[in-house]
Amino acid sequence: MQSKLVRIESLRSDPKNARKHNEKNISVIAESLKRFGQRKPIVISGDIVIAGNGTLQAAQYLGWKEITVVETPKDWDEETIRAYALADNRSAELAEWDLERLSEQLFELEETLNVEDLGFNLPKLDTEEEPIEDFKSYDETMATSHACPKCGYEWNGSSK
DSSP states (O other), X not given: OXXXXXXXXXXXXXXXXXXXXOHHHHHHHHHHHHHHOOOSOEXXXXXXXXXXXHHHHHHHHHTOSEEEEEXXXXXXXXXXXXXXXXXXXXXXXXXXXXXXXXXXXXXHHHTTSOGGGGTOOOOOOOTTOOOOTTOOOOOTTSOEEEEOTTTOOEEEEOOO
16 A cells, blocks of 8 residues: 555545534544644545545645545445445444543643644533532432433432
């Protein structure tokens, strides 16, 4: 697989691309390109971008003139190219975050950069908040209201 640098104006976004890139998504990709550069090539077939349409849009937004690409293998037919484009977009969606590790890393990075530039929002802890004055202490005899989150069934009760 040989990568090469091509003029962005020579490329076209895939008219059959099933993936939409909203303004927030393009902004995050653009911020990544500014901070880290292009670390993986976009995939093209002829002059059509098969994988990396969001990267192309972000590079255009940034005013880039060239971008790194790789071409699909010459023996791929249209069906194989379509299947690859869908698989490329879908595979990242199927992954899951390890929320504990993600949280640790984001809070560490928050000390030196704005993690919103990476597309994440951290909760802001308000340490100035006044304590709630009318909070009643809880004990096992206190009746409480409950509702099932699935079916909505409601009941009251206590542990006694």
